[in-house]
Amino acid sequence: MPQNFRLRFNGAPAARELRAAAARGLFLGAEHVLGLATNVVPLDEGYLQSTGTASVDEPSLTAMVSYDGPYAVRQHEELEWRHAPGRTAKYLENSLNAARPEVAGLIAAQLRRALR
Numbered sequence: 309m310p311q312n313f314r315l316r317f318n319g320a321p322a323a324r325e326l327r328a329a330a331a332r333g334l335f336l337g338a339e340h341v342l343g344l345a346t347n348v349v350p351l352d353e354g355y356l357q358s359t360g361t362a363s364v365d366e367p368s369l370t371a372m373v374s375y376d377g378p379y380a381v382r383q384h385e386e387l388e389w390r391h392a393p394g395r396t397a398k399y400l401e402n403s404l405n406a407a408r409p410e411v412a413g414l415i416a417a418q419l420r421r422a423l424r
Contacts, residue, residue, distance in 0.1 A: 329422035331366040333415030338362035338371040340410055344403035345373065350383045350391045373400060 342362040349357050356377040364371045374380075383389070387397050396402070404411075 325422050326419060327366070327369070329418040330369055330415060331364050333418035334369060334371040335362065335364045336414040336418070337407070337411035338364065338373050340414065341400070341403050341407050342373050344407055345375075345399045348394065348396050348403065349375065349399045350389075350395045350397070352392075356380055356383060373404070375400070 339362045342360050346357055346360050349360070351357055356375055356379070359376040359380070360373070361376065362371070362373050375384075377383075384397060384400060389397060391397070
């Protein structure tokens with residue numbers, strides 16, 4: 309005997325929840341990159357290290373990791389400058405490149421959680 313089914317899908321709440329989950333995953337990923345960068349950021353007095361922040365712009369789903377010290381960009385870009393052992397230029401770029409798989413995993417985990 310044939311059966312008929314009717315299904316209503318209200319996609320707007322699902323889309324909002326997935327977007328929020330993606331933003332949470334991005335923030336967790338940015339925090340992870342910040343942690344890695346903080347371990348290798350050039351260190352003299354510790355000021356630059358203390359200015360690191362992670363944030364997310366939810367409307368554009370863009371994560372940011374930044375250091376706000378007056379010489380943060382210069383420390384990042386000057387490959388010829390000498391640093392303490394374990395500290396290096398390109399502290400953000402290298403940390404992000406090293407953390408790509410973990411960041412993708414953090415975002416995916418938040419999306420999976422939202423789909424439950």
